[in-house]
Amino acid sequence: MAQSLVLVSDLHKDYQTAAGAITVLKQVNFSMDAGDFVAIMGPSGSGKSTFMNILGCLDKPTSGLYTLDGHQVANLSGNALAQIRNQTIGFVFQGFNLLSRVSLLDNVALPLVYSGVNKSERQARAKVLLEKVGLGQHINSLPNQISGGQQQRVAIARALVNHPRLILADEPTGNLDSKTSEDIMTLFSELNADGITIVLVTHESDIAAYASRQIRFLDGRIVQDTRSKTIASIASAEEPD
Amino acid sequence: MFSAMLGEAWRAMGANRLRTFLTMLGMVIGVGAVVLMMAIGQGAQESVKQSINAMGSNLFIVLSGSFTASGARSGSGNASSLTVTDANAISELDGVSNVAPISMGNAQVVFGNNNWATSIIGTTPAYLEIRVWDLEDGYVFSESDMRSATRVALIGKTVVDNIFGDINPIGKTIRIKQNPFVVLGVLKSKGQSLDGRDQDDTIIIPLTTAQRKILGNRFAGSVRQIMVQANTPEVMAMVEQNINGLLNQRHNIREGADSDFFVRNLTAVANSAAETARTMSLLLGAIASVSLLVGGIGIMNIMLVSVTERTREIGIRMAIGARERDILLQFLLEAIVISIIGCLIGLFLGITGAMLVNKLAQAAVVISGNSVMIAFAVAASVGVFFGFYPARKAARLNPIEALRFQ
16 A cells, blocks of 8 residues: 555634633644554544544544545545445444344444445355354344443444445444453454454544554644554453553 | 536536535425326316216207296296107208207106116207217117117116116116016116216116106106217307297297297306316416425525535636536536426425325325326426526636636
8 A cells, every 4th residue: 555544734723602612623643544443532522533534534624634545535425435435444332323223133233234235145144254254143132132232243344244444433442341342442453353443432542452543632633653563462461440 | 528527517416416405495395286187177177077078078968948836936847848759850950960858857766676766867868968978888779679668777877786686677677666677778877977977876767668657757758958069179160049049949939038948058167167177277387386486496596506506626627628618517517407497396295295195085196198298398497597697607707716716
């Protein structure tokens, strides 16, 4: 890859509120290559969620450039953005965000509905991924019939179903206990080892330690950008706490 | 893709069955009312139309005027001013297709031990053509019967029922005012006329026979009425004018003097009856349409609630790649499915109701393919129309805000 997968330069984001304009992101410059595993940290209100939304093409910057996989995102239509969210990006949320009335299989297959894949292939691909995340026996269950950790695995399977280049995870372990969090992070590490690029927002440094690069936001700016050389640092990261 | 969305719509409807049912009920009642009202309205129109057809189309009746005796003025039709030769002259006019001179009166009819008072119409075979009146059995008297004033009769259904019962009347001899008549034919039943008279309670005999044997005669050749049929509705005004001119001339009536005859346009009466039925049918349809509209608003209301409730779901769908039009289509489809299912149930109930009305109230109903198709098309459009605004609202949601929605 000669080109960065994600390239952000001089990004600003303002929000209009009743009290006037609030600047959430200032002069953010950031790039990452395919295969990176980046953890974004920072206190609440530091701008990391807004940054994630912009990376995920759910929100647009007030000014600055965002290039994803060679495309200028600012120039894209609503439909093209939807297509990027569908095929280039996979989302994992803190609250899992599964459709509650729908079986696990159909939840995982849902992105494929919007890319026009036929039903038998949708189900086949969703089944393979559910097996990969260890839920092959529960494909017809509903989300409220399984545990939180299992629900997050389903959400990860859903994020993966369209073979995205980039996974964006917004505090994926925020609602999980530490043992389950470890399992989920191990799954992310495995996916990264398979070559999938991951951006992860977290409050916790031991979770951030799974990533190969840590970025810290403060008051809308990136104030720290460190790389830990190997993913093998996982083992040592478990010790301090 | 489409079938997947249809499945989604189905699942969303199933998630809140009572609400879906109540929403649908609005459509059911609306469509049912429209179908039922249209069936009743069209039934009324149809029965008026049948009465008009039974009477004959493009008709005039020329009535003789009144006469004054010892200062007492008789009603119209009592003077002996019209004659068979007048009728013959009218038949020569342009635009006239049929002319039938008529004399009539009432008489007692006897067969065996039974007797019955009925109306006697003396006329020519043209009368049956004008009235579009066929025979059920037997045959019509001929021109030679007319010339020789044969005592033959065509009898109506009501008369048959009252004096013959189950006996086949053809060839039997009945007595009208003591004169024996051979029954040549039985008239097909025509039912009630527009004014409610039983048209089957009648006997038709040759005009000449009636004048000489039954009804008596003030002077030879006079008739009470002449029935005139014009070729087309367009020439009626002209024909009416020509009849007036011709008869004024023949009766030596000077410009400005009172005529001794009247020309009545029967079709005008019939048309106003048809117009009344049409107006009633429109009115019924309009009232029923209001309930369809209310049903549509019910759908819109519920869809708006549903969009709000499912805001988070919409956000999730957008985050994983649903385009605006995917969301739009999903909610629109849900509204359309509700309307169409409601419509089908409404059609079923409306048609059943119409049949019940037909059975229980003996009212004529007409369920036309047209009205069913219109009801269906309207229901589908109501679904699209009232589903569109909520669906667009869903599609325009901001995905970030939708995802944060609790």
